[in-house]
Amino acid sequence: MLAWLSLAAIAILSLLPSEVEIRTRMSPTLEHAAAYAVTAAIFALAYRAPGQRVAIGVLLIFAAGGLEFAHMLRTDRTASVADFLGSACGVAVGLIAAAWIGSYFRPSATRT
Numbered sequence: 001m002l003a004w005l006s007l008a009a010i011a012i013l014s015l016l017p018s019e020v021e022i023r024t025r026m027s028p029t030l031e032h033a034a035a036y037a038v039t040a041a042i043f044a045l046a047y048r049a050p051g052q053r054v055a056i057g058v059l060l061i062f063a064a065g066g067l068e069f070a071h072m073l074r075t076d077r078t079a080s081v082a083d084f085l086g087s088a089c090g091v092a093v094g095l096i097a098a099a100w101i102g103s104y105f106r107p108s109a110t111r112t
Contacts, residue, residue: 003043007063010035014067018076032083033090036060040094045102053095060091 013022013035024031043056064087071077 003039003046006039006042007060010039011063011067015070015074015077028080029082029086032064032086033093036064036087036090037094037097040091041098041101042094044095044098048102053099057091057095061088064088064091 016022026034040056040060043060044053047053047056064084068079068081068084068087071079
């Protein structure tokens, strides 16, 4: 549930009018990378079945592309290849981080 809420938050915040846009002190590309990294990690930790990480990566990268495309349809927003690439890199970082976190907290086999 949290994974889908985080993706919805990205979509909503991404499509807000530019006058009410919420910004941090980071560059927009880093904002995209951070948002997608956290979202990808949440998805990957929530959906752990084999093969799901690839599907998560594809889903989030398509979402990033779709949202950047949606910016081209608005007069108050601009699409950016750099922002898309930042989002895609964030997805990769989030999936790698989740794999590391998942392996770190995986119970070890008991020896007899």
